[in-house]
Amino acid sequence: MTSRITTHVLDTSTGHPAAGISVSLQVLGDLEWTELGTATTNGDGRVPVLGPQALAAGDYRLEFATGAYFAASDTPSFFPSVAVTFTVADQEHYHVPLLISPFAYSTYRGS
DSSP: OOEEEEEEEEEEEEEOTTOOEEEEEEEEEESSSEEEEEEEOOSSSEEEOOOSOOOEEEEEEEEHHHHHHHTTTTOOOSOEEEEEEEEEEEOEEEEEEEEEETTTEEEBBBB
């Protein structure tokens, strides 16, 4: 089973998938963000199921607990979390990968 929103996290400082990162899916309402679901990246750094199967058009956010991930290995880091905000326009699949290191991150729309 795969949801409409999936993600995976790669730790570019080690060259390995980032397992054990807590991820929250949120939707923007009138004035505030509401959490729709949470998950933790698996051993391959992936979250294959996150939130509801059907999503209305609107603005969404994935929030990754990157600080806790780096702290678990005694690695100093700059970002305690990373929030990636994006727009859902239709009912297709949205894959949002995250590349992290202790002092930088990058993201893109995947397939």
